[in-house]
Every structure is written in C-alpha cells, then in structure tokens.
Amino acid sequence: MNVLTSLSPGSQDVQAIDRLWMISIAIFGLIFLFVTGLIVFSLMKYRWREGEPDPKQVAGQHTVEMVWTAIPLGIVTLLFLLTIKTMSIADPTAAPAPDLVITGHQWWWEAFYPKSGVITANEIHLPTGKSLSVRLDAADVLHEFWVAQLARKMTTVPGHPNHIWIEADTAGTYPGSCSEFCGTEHAWMRFTVVAQPPAEFAAWEQAQLQPSAPPTAPQAQQGEQIFMQMSCVNCHDINGTAAKAHVGPDLTHLASRAQIGAGILDNTPENLSRWLRDPQAVKPGVEMPNFEFTEDQVTALTAYLETLR
Numbered sequence: 001m002n003v004l005t006s007l008s009p010g011s012q013d014v015q016a017i018d019r020l021w022m023i024s025i026a027i028f029g030l031i032f033l034f035v036t037g038l039i040v041f042s043l044m045k046y047r048w049r050e051g052e053p054d055p056k057q058v059a060g061q062h063t064v065e066m067v068w069t070a071i072p073l074g075i076v077t078l079l080f081l082l083t084i085k086t087m088s089i090a091d092p093t094a095a096p097a098p099d100l101v102i103t104g105h106q107w108w109w110e111a112f113y114p115k116s117g118v119i120t121a122n123e124i125h126l127p128t129g130k131s132l133s134v135r136l137d138a139a140d141v142l143h144e145f146w147v148a149q150l151a152r153k154m155t156t157v158p159g160h161p162n163h164i165w166i167e168a169d170t171a172g173t174y175p176g177s178c179s180e181f182c183g184t185e186h187a188w189m190r191f192t193v194v195a196q197p198p199a200e201f202a203a204w205e206q207a208q209l210q211p212s213a214p215p216t217a218p219q220a221q222q223g224e225q226i227f228m229q230m231s232c233v234n235c236h237d238i239n240g241t242a243a244k245a246h247v248g249p250d251l252t253h254l255a256s257r258a259q260i261g262a263g264i265l266d267n268t269p270e271n272l273s274r275w276l277r278d279p280q281a282v283k284p285g286v287e288m289p290n291f292e293f294t295e296d297q298v299t300a301l302t303a304y305l306e307t308l309r
Contacts (some may be wrong), residue, residue: 010195011167017152018115027075031214050251052091065072098135104143106182106287107189108249108262118208119237121249122191123257124176127201137241144180147193153179166180168195180295184285190263211240212252215307226297235288248288255309261286261289273302
C-alpha cells in the first residue's frame with residue numbers, strides 16, 4: 001500500500017487545507033525567529049557587566065502594552081479568517097441523496113453506491129473530476145474515515161451519520177485508514193481509493209453489478225459447495241448464489257481487489273489460503289472464526305474464491 005501522506009494533495013479541498021497549513025507554518029516560523037532574535041539580542045545587549053546599572057524598566061507603558069496586545073490579536077484574527085475561508089465548502093447534507101455510503105466495521109470498510117446498487121469492501125472507486133457526497137456510518141463503534149490526499153477526516157458514529165465531500169482531481173490510487181482507535185486491529189483498518197476517468201469508473205461499476213459466474217473447474221466447484229455448506233453463507237454475500245448475508249464483506253468480486261483483510265495482505269492465492277487456514281493468526285480479534293479447514297478444503301475454497309472476479 002502507498003504511504004499515507006497529507007503532503008501531496010489530490011483534490012481542491014485538500015489543496016485548500018494544505019495552503020492554510022503552509023501559511024500557518026510560515027507565520028509560526030516568523031514568530032519563532034522574531035522571539036528567538038529578541039532573546040539573543042537581549043542576552044547580548046543586556047547581559048550583566050560589573051558596575052553597570054540595571055536596564056531601564058518599561059513596565060506600565062500603555063503604548064508598548066497595546067502593541068504587544070494588538071500583534072497577537074491580529075495574528076489570531078488572520079488565522080481565524082483563513083480557517084473560516086478554508087472550511088467554507090457546501091454542506092454535503094444539502095445533496096438530495098448521497099452518492100456513496102461508507103460504513104465502518106471492526107475492522108473493515110463497506111462502500112455502497114445507492115444510485116447503482118454496487119457494494120464493495122475496502123476498495124473504493126471514484127470518477128475523477130466529480131465531487132461525491134458521502135454519508136459516513138458506523139456499524140459498531142466510533143471509527144474515523146480519512147483519505148489524507150482527498151478529503152478531511154470525519155468520524156463515523158453509530159446511529160448518527162456524518163457527511164463529507166470527496167473528490168479526486170487526477171487518476172490514481174490513494175491510501176486511507178481509520179484514524180481513531182476502535183479496537184484491537186485499528187492499525188489494520190485500511191482501504192484504498194481508486195480514482196478513475198469517468199468512462200473507466202462506469203465500466204467498473206457495470207462489472208461490479210454482474211453476478212458471479214458459476215465455477216467450471218472441478219476444484220473450484222468443490223470449493224463452492226464447501227462455502228455454501230459451511231456458515232460462510234451466514235456472513236457473506238455473493239451475488240448470483242444462495243449467499244445473501246451482509247455481516248461480513250461482500251465477496252462477489254473478491255478476486256478483483258488488490259488486498260484482503262482491510263489491507264493486511266496482498267490479494268494472492270497464497271495469502272488467501274493463509275487467511276482461510278487461520279484468520280485469527282493473521283488478524284487477531286477479527287470477527288471471522290477459525291473453521292479449522294483441512295488442506296484439501298483450503299485449496300478448494302481458494303480455487304473458488306479466485307474465480308470471483
């Protein structure tokens with residue numbers, strides 16, 4: 001996964017935040033240099049010397065006191081106005097309906113596109129050049145959705161949706177994470193935002209709406225039978241099959257995603273097999289239990305899940 005950074009803005013909103021940060025750093029730097037210079041000057045000019053009188057005291061001079069009050073007041077007022085300007089974006093709650101609903105779970109992210117019906121997990125796709133209204137929900141505890149290059153932080157609160165705008169100016173992959181401690185695997189509650197040109201995004205959306213194709217290889221068919229016979233169907237949804245639950249991530253197009261376990265492993269057959277053998281060993285505290293599959297079952301399940309593209 002790419003390094004999470006706020007120093008490379010990928011949207012106009014984050015560019016505005018970055019400008020405010022740079023202006024603030026410049027102001028604070030000038031204050032630091034000014035105060036440090038005064039201290040050094042005072043130490044050199046007014047250091048104690050044998051036989052010299054004490055420096056002239058200026059306490060009680062109203063002009064000096066007014067200047068020292070006006071300068072910080074002016075700085076604080078300037079920063080306040082710049083902050084208000086940076087925050088002055090349209091309210092996403094004013095949109096008729098959200099373009100995207102993101103729900104935080106312990107410990108993964110669900111993304112639902114209400115207008116198309118697409119549901120995915122931990123890999124959020126956006127069309128470039130379009131600002132999307134995002135509703136943020138939480139299924140259990142407080143989480144915090146943060147794509148540092150595209151949008152500001154926002155907490156997800158159970159039962160109390162929050163809203164933000166998110167936009168990507170250029171195509172690319174942007175890392176995101178939960179930035180509020182939410183339990184054992186908070187550090188591995190990551191996701192990626194894939195920004196695509198509108199035509200590519202539309203093609204991705206149409207592909208996501210397609211049901212899973214029935215497996216043709218005997219080993220994959222065996223894996224599908226195991227999946228449907230075990231309690232996997234009580235947690236996961238695979239469009240086009242009898243699996244219709246929404247407790248865990250939607251697996252309809254699992255094999256098309258770059259990572260599994262909310263960023264903890266690259267999505268390879270080897271890592272998928274490792275996860276199936278003992279998810280608790282890979283991600284302690286995850287809701288998926290250890291089914292103690294045999295090696296033949298792991299191989300068959302991996303072969304089936306690899307067909308879900």
